[in-house]
Amino acid sequence: MTTSACELCHEDCYAVMGNPIAHSLSPRIHHLFARQTGQSLSYDALLVEADGFAHAVAAFLIAGGKGLNVTVPFKQEAYELADELSPRAQRAGAVNTLLIHDDGTLLGDNTDGVGLVRDLTRNLNLTLSGKQILLLGAGGAARGVLAPLLEQKPARLLIANRTPERAKQLANSFSDLGAVKGCGFQALSGPGFDIVINATAAGLQGQVPDLPGDVIDPHSCCYDMMYGSLPTAFMHYAQQHGAQRTFDGLGMLVEQAAESFLIWRGLRPDTGPVIEALRQLTA
Numbered sequence: 001m002t003t004s005a006c007e008l009c010h011e012d013c014y015a016v017m018g019n020p021i022a023h024s025l026s027p028r029i030h031h032l033f034a035r036q037t038g039q040s041l042s043y044d045a046l047l048v049e050a051d052g053f054a055h056a057v058a059a060f061l062i063a064g065g066k067g068l069n070v071t072v073p074f075k076q077e078a079y080e081l082a083d084e085l086s087p088r089a090q091r092a093g094a095v096n097t098l099l100i101h102d103d104g105t106l107l108g109d110n111t112d113g114v115g116l117v118r119d120l121t122r123n124l125n126l127t128l129s130g131k132q133i134l135l136l137g138a139g140g141a142a143r144g145v146l147a148p149l150l151e152q153k154p155a156r157l158l159i160a161n162r163t164p165e166r167a168k169q170l171a172n173s174f175s176d177l178g179a180v181k182g183c184g185f186q187a188l189s190g191p192g193f194d195i196v197i198n199a200t201a202a203g204l205q206g207q208v209p210d211l212p213g214d215v216i217d218p219h220s221c222c223y224d225m226m227y228g229s230l231p232t233a234f235m236h237y238a239q240q241h242g243a244q245r246t247f248d249g250l251g252m253l254v255e256q257a258a259e260s261f262l263i264w265r266g267l268r269p270d271t272g273p274v275i276e277a278l279r280q281l282t283a
């Protein structure tokens with residue numbers, strides 16, 4: 001059984017679990033949301049050992065926790081652990097948000113894809129419908145955003161990956177949702193992509209996907225799902241290839257957090273001022 005509020009701090013308790021977690025911006029984002037909406041809650045970043053996720057969730061639940069965000073490397077484990085899954089979490093095969101019901105059962109959701117789409121369409125004013133979209137990468141990050149991207153009805157969504165077979169398999173498993181195909185980087189031929197989204201992990205090593213030189217052109221909007229205080233390696237690459245509009249994933253991070261906040265608290269915070277505050281903080 002859960003209690004009505006955290007036994008330790010007497011507020012509704014939330015947290016993000018991951019490994020590593022020290023640099024997570026999620027506590028700052030949720031504190032800003034709470035202040036803006038006048039909600040009383042706590043939100044911590046919890047470092048969890050690689051084999052300790054289920055145990056950490058159980059302990060959080062017993063302490064009266066209300067909800068969790070889940071990040072690398074536990075999103076698949078959260079998917080397995082959830083008692084019930086939203087359709088979008090089911091599709092993504094991963095959970096980044098857990099809602100803890102009063103009876104202690106866990107609802108698993110995934111807000112990453114809707115966060116990306118909201119950032120692209122509402123914050124950056126891009127139209128996805130009828131557009132040519134190139135998604136780079138075929139791992140968990142790409143899988144998590146595919147269904148919401150296809151819901152926007154692009155003319156074509158091409159997944160390109162270093163390992164071509166993974167891209168083809170991923171495309172096949174989403175082909176019931178729209179026009180999606182998969183290929184390797186070397187099979188790409190540009191120009192012509194309106195929106196290029198980097199969902200690879202290459203940036204973690206400061207690398208960029210090994211793309212043919214003509215894939216990005218001045219009219220392509222290039223979006224990196226990563227973010228940092230400086231333009232990312234992929235944004236640099238895109239600028240060097242003439243792209244006039246390049247964006248990092250900070251807006252996606254705030255939008256996915258807002259969607260989690262909505263699930264937990266029943267109201268959606270205004271994300272604009274929070275994105276602005278974080279930009280100043282990380283500048």
Ligand code: ATR
Pocket residue numbers: 136137138139140141142161162163166199200201202207208209210
């Ligand atoms: P994540 O959950 O972050 O997506 P993942 O499931 O391990 O992590 O997937 C990592 C993705 O980044 C994959 O698409 C991977 O390509 P492969 O499938 O060929 O491994 C891609 N990736 C990682 N490092 C890369 C690099 N240096 N260049 C291009 N793609 C890279």
